[in-house]
Amino acid sequence: MPEIIKVAKIGVILRPSSPDLKEVFESISAVFAAHSIEMKLDSISAAMIGLRGVDFATLVEWSDILLSIGGDGTLIAMVRRCYGKNIACMGINTGRLGFLTAIMPSELESFLPHLTNATYDLQAHMMLECSIVRDEKPYCNLFALNEFLISKQTLSGLIDIEAKIDGWSFNTYFCDSLIVGTPTGSTAYNISVGGSVVYPHCKNILLTPVAPHSLTQRPLIVDSDVKLEFGVREKALLIIDGQESIDILPQDRILIQQSPQYAHLIYPKERNYFQILREKFKWGEL
Secondary structure (H helix, E strand, C coil): CCCCCCCCEEEEEECCCCCCHHHHHHHHHHHHHHCCCEEEEEHHHHHHCCCCCECHHHHHHHCCEEEEEECHHHHHHHHHHCCCCCCEEEEEECCCCCCCCCECHHHHHHHHHHHHCCCCEEEEEEEEEEEEEECCEEEEEEEECCEEEEEECCCCCCEEEEEEECCEEEEEEEECEEEEECCHHHHCHHHHCCCCCCCCCCCEEEEEEECCCCCCCCCEEEECCCCEEEEECCCEEEEECCCEEEEECCCCEEEEEEEEEEEEEEECCCCCHHHHHHHHHCCCCC
16 A cells, blocks of 8 residues: 655646647646646646646656546546556536545645645555456456446346355346445445445445346345456447446456555545535435
């Protein structure tokens, strides 16, 4: 786990295809400069707003922490890009929901002293890893912060998913898709299809069928130590955190388990998860 350090150098990633963020970036840069914090942009983000940046690998090596400016999706993509690099990440929300991001741009001035004095909260969030075995050979390895989605490729019909836990067959899902998620991802796609909200620091894996054919196919929460295996009877898609997808063939084995690596996210110490639930989901309002 990264150490809680006094932050002096920050690498910045902007939401893709958002040249309108240049003004926001410039205002944030001015605040950082006033607190003697150095900033660098990654090359893709910099090109988008007409500036010069550095490649992502160099940015990670140079930075004390990484900062995303955008929404939850921008933060998740950044976390996945720096997987295994042992660097803390933080998000400033310029999107809509902003469930995972730490602060709004208007809160940056008051939060910066916590970065420079190392008085922020550093939280470890469980991730999942997925190995695809094709023709009995490793095909690819993937990592997710929120969820893997095993989905049909066509609009019509259902997908047939064989599921095993620790080598034991336990279910055959007939549904539009199956979410294999983390507690952090429980408030993402999972909640919109009736899955349970799980406290993000629990150690669980969530299995939530989307539009199941049978009413007995219910969401299931299992311990994070289990090893899951899935197979499909026709071509399917595996979608990673709603951002990338790969084709799955009928003979493929989809192996999913808890990753040994965690995502390390920075938040204000006073941030309360249950208060965030109330604010974002309007719980308790008539």
